[in-house]
Amino acid sequence: MPKRFEITRRDLLRTTAGAVFLAPLLRLRELEAQSAMxxxxxxxxxxxxxxxxxxxxxxxxxxxxxxxxxxxxxxxxxxxxxxxxxxxxxxxxxxxxxxxxxxxxxxxxxxxxxxxxxxxxxxxxxxxxxxxxxxxxxxxxxxxxxxxxxxxxxxxxxxxxxxxxxxxxxxxxxxxxxxxxxxxxxxxAPAPNPSPTTPNPATDVAREVNRRIHQVNTAELKSMQRLLGQLEREKLERHVEALFELEQRIASMPGDTGEGGAGGPVAVGGVCEQxxxxxxxxxxxxxxxxxxxxxxxxxxxxxxxxxxxxxxxxxxxxxxxxxxxxxxxxxxxxxxxxxxxxxxxxxxxxxxxxxxxxxxxxxxxxxxxxxxxxxxxxxxxxxxxxxxxxxxxxxxxxxxxxxxxxxxxxxxxxxxxxxxxxxxxxxxxxxxxxxxxxxxxxxxxxxxxxxxxxxxxxxxxxxxxxxxxx
Incomplete structure (x- = not known):
């Protein structure tokens, strides 16, 4: 039986920190930070x-x-x-x-x-x-x-x-x-983005949520490592490193993201044809x-x-x-x-x-x-x-x-x-x-x-x- 406040493997995988095992999600976030496709x-x-x-x-x-x-x-x-x-x-x-x-x-x-x-x-x-x-x-x-x-x-x-x-x-x-x-x-025509000079509470909230999702407490991660096997620890270290890098990218992103993600509206390929x-x-x-x-x-x-x-x-x-x-x-x-x-x-x-x-x-x-x-x-x-x-x-x-x-x-x-x-x-x-x-x-x-x-x-x-x- 786990003690009070002790985190099990299942609990870990349900936490934000545990989400680092979802490498595809990190990969997607990296792509979003680079592209508005x-x-x-x-x-x-x-x-x-x-x-x-x-x-x-x-x-x-x-x-x-x-x-x-x-x-x-x-x-x-x-x-x-x-x-x-x-x-x-x-x-x-x-x-x-x-x-x-x-x-x-x-x-x-x-x-x-x-x-x-x-x-x-x-x-x-x-x-x-x-x-x-x-x-x-x-x-x-x-x-x-x-x-x-x-x-x-x-x-x-x-x-x-x-x-x-x-x-x-x-x-x-x-x-x-x-x-x-x-x-x-x-x-x-791309969907218009709000003007950078216009306050957008919804966007501000979204950015704050995005930032908090990617915050990782180093001390918490170290305490969790004892619950993992060697292979899992190695995965954790690699993904946390990518996570920190991604957090910095998100922090440096200009303005709000609008519908298209990073930096502006999406750029749709091709021509709209009948x-x-x-x-x-x-x-x-x-x-x-x-x-x-x-x-x-x-x-x-x-x-x-x-x-x-x-x-x-x-x-x-x-x-x-x-x-x-x-x-x-x-x-x-x-x-x-x-x-x-x-x-x-x-x-x-x-x-x-x-x-x-x-x-x-x-x-x-x-x-x-x-x-x-x-x-x-x-x-x-x-x-x-x-x-x-x-x-x-x-x-x-x-x-x-x-x-x-x-x-x-x-x-x-x-x-x-x-x-x-x-x-x-x-x-x-x-x-x-x-x-x-x-x-x-x-x-x-x-x-x-x-x-x-x-x-x-x-x-x-x-x-x-x-x-x-x-």
Whole structure:
């Protein structure tokens, strides 16, 4: 039993001093002190998991993409693969359990709707951080090759327990809702900052809170060191050193920070352009029209960013267990007879060509992956500050089941794209030696945006995934 006023390890991790273990938060604060770039988040989903070939060959920074991700060629330095992440719980064939916890870490709210019993990371960040940055729309939720239903197998974003954020499948409606009143053809006007000569009590309070958050009492830290092991002490020393340096930077920052952070308004990259929505067709099994549909939705997301209408998006395809009979020349259910099987020694006909179900699965998987690659490449092509819009955006791609559609919570396939300026350890394939909770990844993402979360969903104290950060 700890004595009165004695601090336990758990207490330590709950204190401001304990927060120094959240290296991502420190990294973010350093970036904020150096840059006024906006921070963005895109959650993404494609159906029916991925074949084993979705994982790269090689390891570390020396990896090579295989056929399912061939359209991401050239973006390797922006990608972070994290293998051996497991979901925290499962139910039945994991199709619904996987969707519920994909970005929430939560269980079902009940057995009837099977919606998630908690908010997803995008909505948590909108509530707990300044990611919105004064933009007129909190978040946008778009889909292609789906009807935009709020059913448990179709949604990946939740505003709260049992509160799904339904997708908008219609690009024309989405365009009108997102860009109403926008003048195209120019860079977005930054939100005005208060005059430096005008007293701003709210800003003064915010700066004082920021200063106190980073104050560390040396005597207190020394007394706490006895509670830690050697490795933890070394981490503490490194992070405290960074913390002191950061405190000095914050103290020397000029004026108030306004919406954009250090020194003034944010500088949004690109030009605010009108999106061409022609050619939209809502067929669920025509590859050509789905590709056009997906391109329009991706262009809407990009221009919602360049017009600074929002900084949070959800981009989804199909649904958990999607069938798409007739797509790519396969007349039967892609889920039931391809992804569900995925063998190398059998044969099916796809577009009149005989191939194994594994080869067919790779073809199916690449089709969906290509649409996400299009969005990533568009963001990477837009200069923003000293880098690109992709450097200031974390894209997180998840699926509902483990590798090779194994109907289990094991070896989930998450891919992080972008976020270099938020401290993401991009350009790496990390194959963990032991399984870790996917909730650690979700926690790390929240930390990268400045939210000092210690966990999420049913694992409120799981901590962040250390390999997520550079």
């Amino acid at each position: 906006p921070k963005r988040l895109v959650l993404m989903f494609t159906p029916d998991s991925h074949p084993p070939e979705w994982w790269p060959t090689g390891s570390g920074s020396n990896f090579e993409l295989q056929e399912p991700l061939a359209d991401f060629k050239g973006l390797e330095s922006h990608m972070l693969f994290l293998r051996r992440l497991d979901h925290a719980w499962t139910f039945d064939n994991h199709h619904e359990a996987g969707m519920a916890q994909l970005f929430t870490g939560a269980r079902f709210i009940n057995d009837s709707t099977r919606h998630a019993n908690g908010p997803s990371i995008d909505q948590i960040l909108l509530k707990e951080t300044d990611i919105r940055g004064g933009t007129p729309i909190a978040s946008i939720h778009l889909c292609a090759a789906d009807r935009g239903l709020a059913d448990k197998r179709h949604v990946i974003s939740y505003s709260g327990p049992g509160q799904p954020m339904a997708h908008n499948p219609d690009p024309n409606k989405a365009f009108k809702e997102i860009f109403s009143g926008v003048t195209f053809g120019m860079a977005p 999106v061409d929505t022609s050619g939209y067709n809502n067929s669920l099994n025509n590859a050509t029209t789905i590709t056009r549909w997906a391109q329009i939705q991706a262009d809407i997301i990009v221009n919602a960013f360049t017009c600074d209408r929002t900084r949070v998006a959800d981009y989804s395809f199909s649904f958990s267990g999607g069938h798409h009979e007739g797509l790519l020349g396969f007349s039967q259910s892609w889920h039931d007879l391809v992804a569900h099987v995925s063998k190398t020694n059998d044969s099916v006909s796809v577009g009149g060509v005989a191939m194994s179900t594994r080869q067919a699965f790779i073809k199916f998987d690449r089709f969906w992956a290509g649409h996400l690659a299009y969005l990533a490449k568009r963001l990477a092509s837009i200069q923003e500050g000293d880098g690109t819009m992709l450097d200031n955006t974390i894209m997180v791609w998840g699926v509902e089941s483990g590798t090779n559609h194994n109907h289990s919570p094991r070896d989930m396939q998450y891919l992080v794209i972008g976020g270099k300026n938020l401290g993401v350890n991009v350009g790496k394939y990390i194959n963990n030696s032991t399984a870790q909770s996917s909730n650690k990844l979700l926690t790390a993402i929240m930390n990268a945006f400045g939210h000092p979360a210690t966990g999420i969903g049913i694992e409120p104290n799981c901590g962040p995934l250390s390999d997520f950060f550079a």
